[in-house]
Amino acid sequence: MKKQKVLDEIDRNILRILQDDARTSYREIQDKLGISIGTIHNRISKLKKNGVIEGYTLRLDNEKLGYKLTFLIRINCDGKFTEKILEDLKEIPEVCSIFHTTGEQSAALICRFKESDDVHNFIRELNQKEYITRTNSNMILKEYKNSSYVEFH
Numbered sequence: 001m002k003k004q005k006v007l008d009e010i011d012r013n014i015l016r017i018l019q020d021d022a023r024t025s026y027r028e029i030q031d032k033l034g035i036s037i038g039t040i041h042n043r044i045s046k047l048k049k050n051g052v053i054e055g056y057t058l059r060l061d062n063e064k065l066g067y068k069l070t071f072l073i074r075i076n077c078d079g080k081f082t083e084k085i086l087e088d089l090k091e092i093p094e095v096c097s098i099f100h101t102t103g104e105q106s107a108a109l110i111c112r113f114k115e116s117d118d119v120h121n122f123i124r125e126l127n128q129k130e131y132i133t134r135t136n137s138n139m140i141l142k143e144y145k146n147s148s149y150v151e152f153h
Helices: 009-020 026-033 037-049 079-089 116-128
Strands: 069-077 095-100 107-113 132-139
Touching (some): 009 037, 026 037, 079 095, 079 107
Antiparallel strands (some): 069 107
């Protein structure tokens, strides 16, 4: 297991600001924290290099993009082929998240669809895959929280 890097208060404060708005300029961070732009640049570079910052993304309104249906789909796989199946599922555009899980199911997927026919076709295709033995799907009725925000203590 990789040794976890210890973040100091400056790193945590920079990350808090960037979690709120990843477009925050170094100048704005300087104004909020009272530290030099050089220090901010070096800290962010180190956080990227160490893999703490993996990238910068947008939060999109899926409904406004036409994706009205979100499903939690759990799958059972032939154990020897679980990793391969999950790797293959990464290539399917409707699949937003993939989780290898403990318990009765091998994995859980979060998928987004435009129409109910798309859901039907997707699940039918999943069930036809050689090493998927069973699927169980639930439509997400309402999303109350969807965040990757980390609280630093």
